[in-house]
Amino acid sequence: MKTKRLLWLTPLFLLIALAVGFLAWTTLSAAAPMAEAITVTQESTTLAGENWLVFQPPTANPTTGLVFYPGGLVDARAYAPAARQIADAGYLVVIVPMPLKLAFFDANRAGEVMQAYPAVQRWVIGGHSLGGAMAAQFAYQHPDQVAGLALWAAYxxxxxxxxxxxLAVTSIFGTLDGLATGDKISASVPLLPPDTRFVAIEGGNHAQFGWYGKQSGDNEATITREAQQAQTVAATLALLSEVAK
Structure with missing residues (x-):
């Protein structure tokens, strides 16, 4: 009986060990936001829903909004500086933190955001890296809810x-990205609408789409983070303007 009990319990112990190991890995591997991102988060966001980071525009009643999914194992606050600039142009921006900082655990969170802001008539969904892939999945599964898709180093x-x-789509990528490489972006062309706008940031890499430092497997950028962020924000605003019209 003891042997049978041990045989029954062994898979359970292994499952628990794997779960604990996975939790430890996600915690230790998570990229922390840089000081600039923390400052922007503290000064210009409000919390709503499941700890969404909400950036309100200067206009009282925005009718176009952006839901943004963070990259895998990246703190949502790392995208606050870009979100603040986009909101300042007149759009509601909501960054959605993910369970264990991995968007594939809840790719449908954008739907909750959209329900929470019924005054917003047109929505763009976007994301960085894994977040962008899951944003694309949401757009695929909910075509009636999404008017635009912003892919940051994603496909x-x-x-x-x-x-x-x-669907209005803009794919923004860095030419020195070591993860979402140029070849991978090129391979995604048949998966996107024919009029998709591809924006190549010369000298940009993967990590500089956010404010969280360097990233394993990435290449060194030859432009500053500020320069890459400015081009990323400009391309995203162009998409939002197109959708708003």
Whole structure:
């Protein structure tokens, strides 16, 4: 009986050990936000829903909004400086933290945000890296809720093709990105609408789409983080302006 009990309990112990190990890995691997991002978060955001970071525009009643999914294992606050600039241009911006900082655990959170702000008539969803892939999945699964998609160093999965969708899409990538490489971005072209706008940031890399320092597997950028952020924000604002019209 003891032997049978041990045999039954062994898989459970292994499962617990794997779960604990996974939690430890996500905690230790998570990229912390830089001081600049923390300052912007503290000074210009409000919290709503499941700890969403909400950036309100100067205008009282924005009718176009952006839901943004962070990159995998990246603190949501790392995208606060870009979000603040986008909001200052007149758009509601909501950054959605993810369970264990991995967007594939809850790719449908954008739906909750959209329900919470019924005055917003048009929504763009976007994300960085894994967050962008999950944003594309949301756009694929909820075509009636999304008017635009902003991909920051990201691309949809092969089973989430948006090629035949009426969707405004902008794909922004760094030419020195060591993770979302140029080849991967090129391979994503058939998965996106024919009029997708591709914006290449010369000298940009993967990590400088946020404010969280360097990233394993990435290349060194040859432009500053500020310069890459400025181009990323400008391309995202162009998409939002297109959707707003």
């Amino acid at each position: 949809p999965a092969a089973n989430n093709s948006l090629a035949d969708r009426r």
